[in-house]
Amino acid sequence: MDVSDLSKRDIGHDHEFIINTEKRTVVDLRKLRGCTNIVRRGIAKCAPDDCFNVHIGKAIALRRALGLVVPDEYLNVPQPTEVRVGDVVQYSRAWKALVIADDGWPPISGGWTQLKDARENGLKIIDDSRGEMGGE
Numbered sequence: 001m002d003v004s005d006l007s008k009r010d011i012g013h014d015h016e017f018i019i020n021t022e023k024r025t026v027v028d029l030r031k032l033r034g035c036t037n038i039v040r041r042g043i044a045k046c047a048p049d050d051c052f053n054v055h056i057g058k059a060i061a062l063r064r065a066l067g068l069v070v071p072d073e074y075l076n077v078p079q080p081t082e083v084r085v086g087d088v089v090q091y092s093r094a095w096k097a098l099v100i101a102d103d104g105w106p107p108i109s110g111g112w113t114q115l116k117d118a119r120e121n122g123l124k125i126i127d128d129s130r131g132e133m134g135g136e
Contacts, residue, residue, distance in 0.1 A: 003058045010066060013039065017061065019054055021127060026057030028065040040065050051079050054129040079125075085115055086130035089123035096126060 007015050010030070018027040024046035030039045042064030044057040056074055063070045083089060087099045097111035099118045106112045113123070 003055075003062055006062055006066065006068075015062060015065065017058055019057070021052065021054075021129075024052045026054060026061045028058070028061035030065040040067070042066070051125050052127045052129065053077070054127075080128045083115065083118045083123065083125055084128070084130070086128075087118075087125050088127035089113065089118050090126045091123060097123075 012033050014031045014033050016029040016031065018029065019025075020027075026044045028042040030041065031037060032039060042061040044060035044064070046052040046057065056077060060070050060074050063074075080087070083099055085099055085101050085104070088096055089099055090096050091111075091113075095111060097113040097118075098107060099115055100106060100112050102114045102116050104114070
């Protein structure tokens with residue numbers, strides 16, 4: 001069951017996800033519907049050597065907020081091996097870059113690299129969420 005289905009089935013509660021890409025965490029705040037009271041929270045934190053994925057983080061945090069078992073396949077997802085457009089790669093400990101298409105326009109701010117360069121340099125994928133907004 002995915003995040004949307006589980007959230008809709010939790011009648012009487014709202015779920016607010018807080019995503020922090022810098023800390024590589026997703027928190028689900030389970031609240032009484034229409035209130036600010038937090039009934040329960042679920043936290044998913046990415047291991048330092050793993051690739052962060054906000055979608056998997058949401059699924060883990062939601063299941064923890066609901067008191068459900070987190071399936072092993074959520075906790076042991078294979079690491080991506082092929083760089084794709086929209087991934088975030090790491091050049092060094094302090095520098096990361098968004099992967100753009102070889103003929104794409106760079107973002108207005110932040111580091112970036114073209115797909116061919118990321119593949120040629122064998123850069124490590126640190127976030128493969130592709131398009132999900134973080135830092136909320």
